[in-house]
Amino acid sequence: MLSQQEIIMIIEGLRDTLIIVGFSTFFGYVLGLPLGIILAVTDKEGIKPNVVIYKVLDLVTNVLRSFPFIILLVVLIPVTRAIVGKSYGIGATIVPLVFAAAPFIGRMVEGSLKEVDKGVIEAAQSLGAGNITIIFKVLIAEARTSLLVGATIAFGTILGYSAMAGAVGGGGLGSIAIRYGYNRFQPQILWPSVIILILLVQLFQMIGMKMSKKLDKRKK
Amino acid sequence: MLEFKNVKKSFGDTDVLKDVSLNVNKGDVVAILGPSGSGKTTLLRCAGYLTKADSGKMIIEGEEYDLNKISSKELRKYRSRVGFVFQNFNLYGNKTALGNVTLGLTVARKMDKKKAEEIGRKLLERVGLGDRIDFYPSKLSGGQQQRVAIARALATNPDVIFFDEPTSALDPELTGEVLNVIKQLADDGITMIVVTHEMEFARKVATRVVFMENGDIVEENTSEEFFGNPQKERTREFIYKSFVWESKNEHDGSGI
Numbered sequence: 224m225l226s227q228q229e230i231i232m233i234i235e236g237l238r239d240t241l242i243i244v245g246f247s248t249f250f251g252y253v254l255g256l257p258l259g260i261i262l263a264v265t266d267k268e269g270i271k272p273n274v275v276i277y278k279v280l281d282l283v284t285n286v287l288r289s290f291p292f293i294i295l296l297v298v299l300i301p302v303t304r305a306i307v308g309k310s311y312g313i314g315a316t317i318v319p320l321v322f323a324a325a326p327f328i329g330r331m332v333e334g335s336l337k338e339v340d341k342g343v344i345e346a347a348q349s350l351g352a353g354n355i356t357i358i359f360k361v362l363i364a365e366a367r368t369s370l371l372v373g374a375t376i377a378f379g380t381i382l383g384y385s386a387m388a389g390a391v392g393g394g395g396l397g398s399i400a401i402r403y404g405y406n407r408f409q410p411q412i413l414w415p416s417v418i419i420l421i422l423l424v425q426l427f428q429m430i431g432m433k434m435s436k437k438l439d440k441r442k443k
Numbered sequence: 444m445l446e447f448k449n450v451k452k453s454f455g456d457t458d459v460l461k462d463v464s465l466n467v468n469k470g471d472v473v474a475i476l477g478p479s480g481s482g483k484t485t486l487l488r489c490a491g492y493l494t495k496a497d498s499g500k501m502i503i504e505g506e507e508y509d510l511n512k513i514s515s516k517e518l519r520k521y522r523s524r525v526g527f528v529f530q531n532f533n534l535y536g537n538k539t540a541l542g543n544v545t546l547g548l549t550v551a552r553k554m555d556k557k558k559a560e561e562i563g564r565k566l567l568e569r570v571g572l573g574d575r576i577d578f579y580p581s582k583l584s585g586g587q588q589q590r591v592a593i594a595r596a597l598a599t600n601p602d603v604i605f606f607d608e609p610t611s612a613l614d615p616e617l618t619g620e621v622l623n624v625i626k627q628l629a630d631d632g633i634t635m636i637v638v639t640h641e642m643e644f645a646r647k648v649a650t651r652v653v654f655m656e657n658g659d660i661v662e663e664n665t666s667e668e669f670f671g672n673p674q675k676e677r678t679r680e681f682i683y684k685s686f687v688w689e690s691k692n693e694h695d696g697s698g699i
Contacts, residue, residue, distance in 0.1 A: 342533035345493050346592075349527035350547030350599060351519050360550050364537055440579040441536035 225411060232399065233415055239313055240395040240423070243385045246317045248378055251324030255377075258284065258325060259332020260358060266337070270344060270354050280329075287326040292384050295319050316385065316393030324381050331373035335366040368439040375431030379424050386420075396420050444469040445603055445634065450489055450499030450510060452482075459485045460496070461658040467603070467636065467651075472629045474649035474666070475638045476681070482658040483638045487605050490636075491527045492518060503602060523551075526596030526604040530611050532588045534580040540567060540591045541576045547599045559598075566594040570624050586617030590624055597628075604628075606637040610644075622648070642685045646670050654678050 225233070262280055265273040290298070296319040300310045307314035339362050347361045363370070386397020396416045404413020445467040452460040459482045467473055475483045489496040489510055496510035501521070508521050534543050541563045548559035567576055570590040580588050589609055596604050606625065610618040618641070626648045628635065639645060645652050645666065652669035654662045654677075662669065662678045673679045 340533070342529055342531050343535060346527070346529060346533035347546070349491055349493065349522060350595070351522035351551035352547070353515070353519070356550045360546065361535065365535060367537065441581050
């Protein structure tokens with residue numbers, strides 16, 4: 224059985240996980256959403272093609288996405304320090320997570336927006352809508368289901384990354400599972416932590432799918 | 444009132460439009476006929492600034508617009524004068540019929556929502572969809588969707604509406620309801636240019652017919668003259684072949 228102390232540790236781990244993943248997803252979108260929009264818009268098939276902008280962002284996105292997360296985390300230590308003042312703890316975990324999540328989210332957003340039927344964009348153009356209007360009133364409105372599914376996937380991925388946050392003392396359930404469960408071989412801590420993580424992903428997946436289904440008016 | 448002037452367009456080595464010019468008067472309903480690949484849809488798309496022409500001009504009410512190069516301000520002005528109806532309707536799937544019709548008014552015209560909805564409601568009634576205002580496109584038949592698209596094109600009160608094969612994606616039995624709406628608009632004096640394969644429509648509703656092939660206009664005439672007294676051999680052949688199935692069908696009694 225778990226001691227009271229261990230239960231408290233797991234509950235605090237859950238809280239830390241939610242804080243880390245919540246903030247990382249939020250800031251990941253703050254950077255990733257504009258990134259994805261610009262990628263989709265400046266692509267050669269986009270509404271405002273621009274080879275230079277696209278290529279530069281494309282490269283940056285690919286480079287960031289290629290870094291193994293644990294290495295990114297170390298490389299970014301100076302940046303992290305500059306932003307949150309220290310290189311360990313919850314705040315310090317969020318910074319590299321945002322850098323890992325933003326390009327990933329950017330790609331998802333780009334993909335979602337590119338799925339929007341070209342004809343629908345042309346229809347908006349023929350009505351005299353400008354590019355900004357098309358982005359916000361047509362692209363995002365028509366792609367909202369796909370964007371939401373993307374957000375659900377992003378959440379799960381960031382949750383997975385957050386487990387590695389233990390490397391910088393970030394805390395959270397994943398880190399507890401690794402430190403106590405794996406390194407010290409304490410399965411009574413490992414399994415509850417992992418099961419809570421599974422339930423968390425399940426829950427968010429369910430909410431995401433329910434919402435996207437409700438928002439999707441395109442199906443018969 | 445409307446003039447296509449020397450419109451040229453090629454895709455790679457293929458000249459899709461070889462210097463096409465066309466005059467359209469106010470209130471005219473021009474049917475553009477022609478075999479697939481004749482360039483009729485490209486002509487319409489160039490005129491709607493959906494495909495960039497290599498060269499050419501559009502003149503509307505004396506205002507000249509370069510089809511190859513235009514500032515965004517000019518383009519906005521041009522688009523406020525021209526409506527477009529697409530083969531595949533291109534409705535916004537996440538907006539209701541009313542939302543589709545009012546979008547051009549609220550976002551491109553900055554009209555307030557209430558006023559836009561009032562106009563939208565009237566237009567939907569005009570195309571016979573007064574009882575489908577709050578339906579999403581996925582709950583409407585193809586014919587109904589196309590009628591919403593027509594209402595959407597009408598909303599901004601354009602000088603001319605371009606129709607790109609408006610019935611080609613429809614079940615045969617839904618074609619009539621769309622053509623009837625277009626006929627109604629013709630009776631109301633709205634200037635329209637319709638790329639179509641519907642010969643009956645061209646004959647009965649259009650005031651003028653343009654026959655295109657290989658990127659050129661082969662023949663252009665009033666609808667009556669075009670069908671009653673075609674001038675070119677190729678036109679005669681096209682008309683004959685388009686109607687021959689129908690007439691044979693009447694005589695052989697097979698009922699197919």
